[in-house]
Amino acid sequence: MVLRYAHHHAESLRSGIAVLGRATEKISTNLAQSHEERATA
Structure with missing residues (x-):
């Protein structure tokens, strides 16, 4: 479960x-x- 939520997808990182x-x-x-x-001035 941790790997599922701790792993960042490259596309989500790019948008950030x-x-x-x-x-x-x-x-x-x-x-x-x-x-x-x-x-x-």
Whole structure:
């Protein structure tokens, strides 16, 4: 039973990584924009 639930399928891992990648992209873009706004102010 443990192996059934502890084993991760590659496809489910890929979708999770994609979600994290989009979140990281958005955060880094927001940080870059806020840094640019402070530099021009």
